[in-house]
Amino acid sequence: MKMKRFEHNIRKELIKGSLITIFLMMMLAVVLLGVYRVNMRNHRLNNTTQTFAQVVPETLSTIDQKFYRTNTDLIEQYISGAGSIETSQIYRLFYSFNSQKQIKSDLLLFDNNFDVRLSTNNAFDDNYAFHNYLYIVTENEKIDGFQNLVRVFRANNGDTYLIYLHPFLEDNEPLGYGVSVINGKELLPIGQDVLASYVIYDNYSNVLSSNTDQVYRHTGKLEQDIFVKEGAQAGVLFNDYKLFDNLTVRAFLSNEPQMTVLVSSVVLLIVATIFIVLFSVYFSRRVSARTGQSLYFLNSEMERVKSIPGYLIKIKTEDEFEHLADDINNMVEELRTSHANYVKLNQLSIDMEKKKLEAQFHPHFLANTLETIRSAMYIDTELANEVLLRMNSLLRYSVDEQNEGTTLSEDLEYVKNYLAINEIRFEDFSYELLVDKKLNNIIVPKLFLLPLIENSLKYGFKYRRDLKVKVTAKLTDETVIIRVIDNGHALEDKDREKVTKLLGQTEETSYHHGLKNTKQRIQLVYPNAEFNLFSKMSCTVNEIRIKGGKYV
Template sequence: MKENHFQQRLRKEILMYSGALIAIITFVLVAIFIVFNRVSIDMQLDTTEATTRSLVTSSLQQYESQLMENRDSVYSAFLEQKINESSIYGNYYSFNSQQTLKGDLILLDSSLDIAFATNNKFDEDGVFKNYIHILADNLSDETEILQRLYMDRNRNHNLILMTPLDDNKGFAAYVIDGKEVRSQLNKIQAQFIISDRYDNVFSSSSSQFIKGSLEKVDSQLFDKKFSYNDAIYYAKRSYLTPDLYLTVYQQRLVNPSYVTISTLVVLLLAVLLVVFAFVFSKRISYKNARSVELLSQEMKSLKGDATKRLSIQTDDEFGIITDKINQMLEELSDSNRQNINLLKESMVAERKKLEAQFHPHFLYNTLEVIRAAILFDTALANQLILRLTTILRYSIEEKNTEITLESDIDYLKEYLEISKARFQYFNYVIKLDEACKQLPVPKLFLLPLIENSLKYGFKHRQDLSISIEGEQQSDGKYVLRVTDTGQALEKDKASQINHQLQLNQRLGNHHGLMNSKRRLQLMYPESRFELKVDEYFTIIEIEIGAKSDV
């Protein structure tokens, strides 16, 4: 058959060309991301390693040269009291001013007491003195310069460069704070950690892998590629000096440059896709010129005319498509009419809601009560003001137009408490099953019912009582009842109101009932309102079924 032949041919060509294009796009994008991401990270690691190595090794070489040049001359002369502190300070400042990494000089006499220090903090740190004594005992070779890491009492990490003086005159040492390194490398692309063989840290760009009270680095983590906290990292670890390690690492992230490159690639592929689609569409149009042209002309005629329908009569699939389009247009027209009606009803219900939220007499009477209470009972006045502002703010707030029944009842209580203050003998009772409390409802949809009860109930008795009850039935539906002890309606009048409710007709003075019903039915189309009366009570029963998906 022609329609089956056309369907198979079209599907085969679309799948073939689209599959090839998707495969190419996927392969290119994956390859670009993998290659550029890894190359970029390797470049960042190499750059960070080279920058850090250049800074630290050159600085340490200069410090070690300074120690070796001065230990048997200036430093020994000072300990032998041949020169004064001014000479030592001059020598120190002349050298230190030329250094990228600043350090402090310490001279120890033969008794390992601090004879000179450019920073007073070393004299006050007993732990540091003990550590210096231990280092001095480990210095056996007079040509040796010892490199050790030390964390002071302020948790600052320092590098100590220490060497003995000739003839056991004492020791000279430079102390470099790790912050000096970090401040010089604050613009590098990757992260770095400088540590010793015992995982003590000298300096680091981040505290991410530094743990414990001793603030040591977890060096076991650093493979070339490792996972940490659900993230992938790349790292390089090498000797900075015989006693120090340099570790550089970087998390695998999508670099903005990759996004730019990928965007350009996608744009290029999009252009190719457009060209491909153009050529492909021409091939199809050549084979199916008549049907396509007819369909195109008919589709253009639909613009601006909602009643227009397609009239293509062909023996291939375009005839089926025409029927389906016409069917869809009918459904869209019906749906559009329903949506317009629903929108109009919703707007009317919303307007009615705003009109019915508060009767002007309620506000007037409440303000009168507040005015009187200010003179005789300021606590009551304050309480009434708070209750009034709470319910007014809630009624005009548009954040939550759909809330739970329990929450809505809490605000209705404010309204009822104000009414209790106005009417000495008024009372109310609220009983809700647990199953009803989380039921979604329109905001203040029970308020018009309560207003009606107050408005008409107090015309007949001063000890009016209102009851609000809610329960879930065995069939899963919810039933709410608003009962008042005002004079019951006549049965004929109640039947008339129920009939008008079912037909959605206006109820005159009882428009609050219709307002509540329409607002609830927008959310629960299957909900039902019924007015019941007996000898002493008026009961409004509301049955709530399935919620609307609209």
């Protein structure tokens, strides 16, 4: 009975929620369409024109106030040649100013004969059409007095430039001119953020910049005939804003008939409403039945998980509840595994710290080395001093806890000290280090090879006094291979299998803990690292394989 009531409530709520949602969506859609037609169009057009109305005049005003007027005396002295102003000084002033601006410009300085005194762009040095254009513009403007001029110039390569001309006067006569040139392409990044298409043009329909090429000819002239007056039949809606007397920004949008959009939207909403209502009734019946059954079954399985240790949920419904049950099972297993790993790692950390404090080196090594130092003090003080320094360096490095990880090259320097001390202690002992320079900066645990070397010395000296230990490191097919080889005695197969089996065990052992320590430490840094032990040409080989590797 409870099951049926639950299913009925789900079905009822689904249908009611669907109807309310559909109604609200229709009302909202109608309102949004009206708001969009009334406000959005003007907002997009005004946003575009106001963006350029702020940026372009502000840019030219900044150039005039913070460069030309701030540095008027220096520039006038440079143009007239009356002072000792260096060209490099003007360059520094301009580049320091220009580097702080979002819209970059070029600078040209002319004297009163319109000869170039300075140019920051070689493209304008010998551009006679550009120079002639500036000369004609200034001559025409002399009738109205000398003023700052804003013009648009189109070069032969199709580029258009915004020209800002600032006269420098002396007794109301032109001493020279400063010309700031802004490529129209500098305005394109600003046009990427506006909400409508735009075009900036002058009184002669010369286009300075636009984010679409559909409104101007290949000659760079604005196609005025594609714009008609705003009205019901308007193909393009636009809004003009005068940036300067002869420079205008026009924002425009394509005009969609209002009734067409409204009717189409309403028809689609009605069709969608009918379909959703019918589907909601059918879907609610199926969902309520399956959800109710699956939910109650999942609840009973969860009770078993809580009461039966190791129990996992068993649901085969081929829907979201089955995936949910699998996720719960995975989470439970991960929690159990994480707990076991935490206990294991915590114990391992305690054991490793204990071993580190109790026996960084084999006590016999320390005792024998001190005895060697004592004896050498009476025979060869320099030798005693060398052994003492090497042992001091090695001990300091081993107890330094600032950084557990280090590079292979640095670590081998201290391993070399250990081997050198043993070379002094045992006359017939020798060692060799062969390391690929590409592996110098690979990250390794500190003194991770020392247990392997100690093991080679411990068992190797049992068979021969002329023991030789060889440490190699090479890179083969993106795999790092590190080996510790000794010629003491070839390890027999049964012994190798015994040690290999021992290294694969997780519980603690009373012997070969040095080898296990090395394996565990290297696998904490490289979980996929392999540890191999084998014999080759009467030698015992300890091998570590690392795929990839971490470098500093």
